[in-house]
Amino acid sequence: MSDATPADDAAVRIVSLYQKQKKIYARAVSGWFAGWRWAFVWATQLVFYGLPWLEWNARQAVLFDLGARRFYIFGLVLYPQDFIFLTGLLIISAYALFLFTTVAGRLWCGYACPQTVYTEIYMWVERHLEGDRPQRMKLDAAPWGLEKLLRKGGKQLAWIAIGLWTGFTFVGYFTPIQTLAVQVLNLGLGPWEWFWTLFYGFATYGNAGYMREQVCKYMCPYARFQSAMFDPDTLIITYDAARGDPRGNNGKRSKKDGSKPEGLGDCIDCGLCVQVCPTGIDIRNGLQYECIGCAACIDVCNGVMDKMNYPRGLIRYDTERGMAEHAPRATLWKRVFRPRVLVYTGILGLICTALFVALLLRTPFKVDVVRDRGALARVVEDGWVENVYRVQVMNATERTQAYTVTARGLDGLQLDRREPITLAPAEARWVALALRVPPEVAEAAGTGAHAVQFEVSLAAAPGETAHRVIEKSTFLVPR
Amino acid sequence: MSDFLHSGWALFVAGVTAVSLLACLVLLAIAAKRRVMSDDNTTGHVWDEDLKEMNNPLPRWWMGLFVITVVFAAVYLAFYPGMGSSPGMLKWTSVGQYEAEQEKARAAMAPVYAKYVAMNAEQLAADEQAMGIGQRLYLNNCAQCHGSDARGAKGFPNLADTDWLGGNDLDYVKKVIVEGRVGNMPPMGAAVGTAEDAKNLAHYVLSLSGSAHNSISAQLGKPKFATCAACHGPDGKGNMALGAPNLTDKVWLHGWGEAAIVRAITQGINNPMPAQGRLLTPEQVHVLGGYVLSLSRGSRVAAAN
Numbered sequence: 001m002s003d004a005t006p007a008d009d010a011a012v013r014i015v016s017l018y019q020k021q022k023k024i025y026a027r028a029v030s031g032w033f034a035g036w037r038w039a040f041v042w043a044t045q046l047v048f049y050g051l052p053w054l055e056w057n058a059r060q061a062v063l064f065d066l067g068a069r070r071f072y073i074f075g076l077v078l079y080p081q082d083f084i085f086l087t088g089l090l091i092i093s094a095y096a097l098f099l100f101t102t103v104a105g106r107l108w109c110g111y112a113c114p115q116t117v118y119t120e121i122y123m124w125v126e127r128h129l130e131g132d133r134p135q136r137m138k139l140d141a142a143p144w145g146l147e148k149l150l151r152k153g154g155k156q157l158a159w160i161a162i163g164l165w166t167g168f169t170f171v172g173y174f175t176p177i178q179t180l181a182v183q184v185l186n187l188g189l190g191p192w193e194w195f196w197t198l199f200y201g202f203a204t205y206g207n208a209g210y211m212r213e214q215v216c217k218y219m220c221p222y223a224r225f226q227s228a229m230f231d232p233d234t235l236i237i238t239y240d241a242a243r244g245d246p247r248g249n250n251g252k253r254s255k256k257d258g259s260k261p262e263g264l265g266d267c268i269d270c271g272l273c274v275q276v277c278p279t280g281i282d283i284r285n286g287l288q289y290e291c292i293g294c295a296a297c298i299d300v301c302n303g304v305m306d307k308m309n310y311p312r313g314l315i316r317y318d319t320e321r322g323m324a325e326h327a328p329r330a331t332l333w334k335r336v337f338r339p340r341v342l343v344y345t346g347i348l349g350l351i352c353t354a355l356f357v358a359l360l361l362r363t364p365f366k367v368d369v370v371r372d373r374g375a376l377a378r379v380v381e382d383g384w385v386e387n388v389y390r391v392q393v394m395n396a397t398e399r400t401q402a403y404t405v406t407a408r409g410l411d412g413l414q415l416d417r418r419e420p421i422t423l424a425p426a427e428a429r430w431v432a433l434a435l436r437v438p439p440e441v442a443e444a445a446g447t448g449a450h451a452v453q454f455e456v457s458l459a460a461a462p463g464e465t466a467h468r469v470i471e472k473s474t475f476l477v478p479r
Numbered sequence: 480m481s482d483f484l485h486s487g488w489a490l491f492v493a494g495v496t497a498v499s500l501l502a503c504l505v506l507l508a509i510a511a512k513r514r515v516m517s518d519d520n521t522t523g524h525v526w527d528e529d530l531k532e533m534n535n536p537l538p539r540w541w542m543g544l545f546v547i548t549v550v551f552a553a554v555y556l557a558f559y560p561g562m563g564s565s566p567g568m569l570k571w572t573s574v575g576q577y578e579a580e581q582e583k584a585r586a587a588m589a590p591v592y593a594k595y596v597a598m599n600a601e602q603l604a605a606d607e608q609a610m611g612i613g614q615r616l617y618l619n620n621c622a623q624c625h626g627s628d629a630r631g632a633k634g635f636p637n638l639a640d641t642d643w644l645g646g647n648d649l650d651y652v653k654k655v656i657v658e659g660r661v662g663n664m665p666p667m668g669a670a671v672g673t674a675e676d677a678k679n680l681a682h683y684v685l686s687l688s689g690s691a692h693n694s695i696s697a698q699l700g701k702p703k704f705a706t707c708a709a710c711h712g713p714d715g716k717g718n719m720a721l722g723a724p725n726l727t728d729k730v731w732l733h734g735w736g737e738a739a740i741v742r743a744i745t746q747g748i749n750n751p752m753p754a755q756g757r758l759l760t761p762e763q764v765h766v767l768g769g770y771v772l773s774l775s776r777g778s779r780v781a782a783a784n
Contacts, residue, residue, distance in 0.1 A: 019536035374623040375632035381729050388626045432627035
């Protein structure tokens, strides 16, 4: 407070630290990038809404059965023990985010994030029932009447319907959706199904209908850390100030030949880039944390440039360094292949390959061996020493399978079970087994713990490879 | 803790809670406004030559979230215990919730168990679902001592063989599960005589099952077996009604060999199994008993062969 003088300390006014948010009326936009966004809306939502209805092997193709702790993804049957695959998927998602953000900024935010996608859908509904930006502003300002009631009510109904359908679909990934549909029709959902349908539906409705850019600006952590990944060679949505300024339209611009009056840049200051912005910023002020990279301003500005017969790209994807150096596009593309991007791509490729190979080579069953904790060991007939184990075998296929168990590690080690363990599809079962060694072996080995191994093997069906799992355990010889 | 049992503390805690909640709201109201000393959207404060503090207001719904937390706390305190010693309108307790959940689980299980109650041991053994339930009950309640494979250990009887100590029907097994059992043999040292007598008797007992023994000692010990015959029978085959084990088989529950037998003779045996009735419902005991009996079916067939 070095510069503060007594006069400065006088309060100019009292302000609130909390501000009523101004409603943003984003103008509809069409163009190359808007087309891409709609392509992503269709792609993601066809998958999200459609996937639970697919059938596979007479069951739902993708079903996360939390109650039974089985996760079905097409031909895969995953157990909670397979969570490492989810970890792999999350790491892939994170690296993909790093990679895309480093190359071209907030691509995820602008095109594929659910917040963007559902906002796009909700705004589409809004536009068709209340009209575009000017009509919506007029309608909001107008007193309540029959038309306003019908338009607003219709919008609410459509929004609520989309929200509920989204919540229903979400729950349909965890409860078989066809049963769920019947339950919904009878209003016979369980309490948690009610809760999640309504909660997820409400979250969709609230976030896509009302919160919109607030989610990106105040709630989303990715929004903040993505900006930290930009470097001078990251393609970001940029207004070319050198070309555009000074802005303005003194009435002497000609739309025919693309000529412009002396002393003015290409920007005619129509303000459309601000009107289409879903976060309500002016891209001409430079890169701002609110910018979600949706490129709506590029689309609308290109339209204006076309009308004015000016070259496109007054607002475009460009890099900080590119703007400073006025570098040609080819240079920008070359700089995409910088070490940082290559490292991200390399790691991403590596993890993708590892995950794919791991899934491919996955043993179609799991084994867990637990030594009995109550009794350490016992001496049975003729002085043989016996240890008891519980072996859990988990069938990760949808066929009945028979597993053979053998054990090794000590001379003369005998397992009391010869017949195979037969498991129903996706069944997991604990089986009690006993290992025993003759008295002379026990004496030679000495008291204490000795390493033994259980081998559980699945005989190969015709046309399949045989699999085996080896689990370590210990064999105790008592004093 | 006894220092805090006085009812004044409950009032104190309730007062502190209420005042704190109100203070949160007051603080929020006070801190929501601030003086600015400049018109350029800064607070007017400048540090280190040119660092200015900008005024970037949070959205107002954010303040709403703060208020909602306070309202939530008030509603929570109205329904649940928290205001001093007040039990809340729902009268919720953790014990109550536990009992309600137990009651619900029992109600859910009742139809499953209902059909098993009428079944006898053979029918239970033939019912795959009953055996599945029985196995889980066994692993949760019995395996700690008798082992996962039910073949026991020293002092813990083998449940999978045909050597039954006190009875081999479902009613007896259920009775033992519910009430427990004490395997009791009085110390016979005085009745047998000297240490040498006890040793000779031990060798005679070993000879009954054809185990390795000193035949001279066994001959000397034979007359002393009269003391044992009262319970174990003159031929040593035991007496199920008295719970006296068969000494002619190779089952050595309390250890094999001279030393173990001498110890049993001189010091007696006191081997209790705790009652499990409190932990299991009668229906569960029924299914569990059926499962335990089924364990020895395999060996019974083997013995017949």
